[in-house]
Amino acid sequence: MDTQPTEVIAPQPTDAITREVVDLMANLVALFHREYEEAAAARSLTGAQAKVLALLRRGPMPMRHIAQTLSCEPSNITGIVDRLESRGFVTREADQHDRRVKLVAATEAGSDASEELRESLNFAREPLAALGADERAMLRDLLRRMLDGVGPGTPADLAPTASTDPAGPAA
Numbered sequence: 001m002d003t004q005p006t007e008v009i010a011p012q013p014t015d016a017i018t019r020e021v022v023d024l025m026a027n028l029v030a031l032f033h034r035e036y037e038e039a040a041a042a043r044s045l046t047g048a049q050a051k052v053l054a055l056l057r058r059g060p061m062p063m064r065h066i067a068q069t070l071s072c073e074p075s076n077i078t079g080i081v082d083r084l085e086s087r088g089f090v091t092r093e094a095d096q097h098d099r100r101v102k103l104v105a106a107t108e109a110g111s112d113a114s115e116e117l118r119e120s121l122n123f124a125r126e127p128l129a130a131l132g133a134d135e136r137a138m139l140r141d142l143l144r145r146m147l148d149g150v151g152p153g154t155p156a157d158l159a160p161t162a163s164t165d166p167a168g169p170a171a
Helices: 016-042 049-060 065-067 074-084 107-122 127-130 134-145
Strands: 090-094 102-108
Touching: 016 049, 016 107, 049 065, 049 074, 049 090, 049 102, 049 107, 065 074, 065 134, 074 090, 102 107
Parallel strands: none
Antiparallel strands: 090 102
16 A cells, blocks of 8 residues: 655745734733723623623524624523623523524613723723724724624624724623
8 A cells, every 4th residue: 555645735924014913913802801801890790791791782692692602602601691690681581483592681781781891991992092083994994804704603793883882892
């Protein structure tokens, strides 16, 4: 039996600008996560609880979709929702189209808590203030283009819509 050696294809080297952009994005993400966690903790929320409330700003959604979007096990989401429900921040209701599916919805108190947390985030406002309106729009468009095609259930699902504050949730 004659076996041919498998050709190993080396990854394409990245250029210096790409490496620097990746490093800068990583620094921004770390800064955002740190401030987001601190803002959540100041409101007696975990970061995961705050992320669920932020996601629910779009409206009620199945727990499975929440788990997929946040890259969590459904059992973790159940615990997070249990704690949010005990604080009066969310409710669970049966889906009208499929009674087996439980939808999670933010209550008024949950929406208020999420909005308060979002308004407290200065991370995005301060660096973005250095950019003019056209530059912010260009940055937004470039980021959207980068995230296009990433697929559902990714952090892109948490990206704020055009009508929301640029400091909206991320993770």
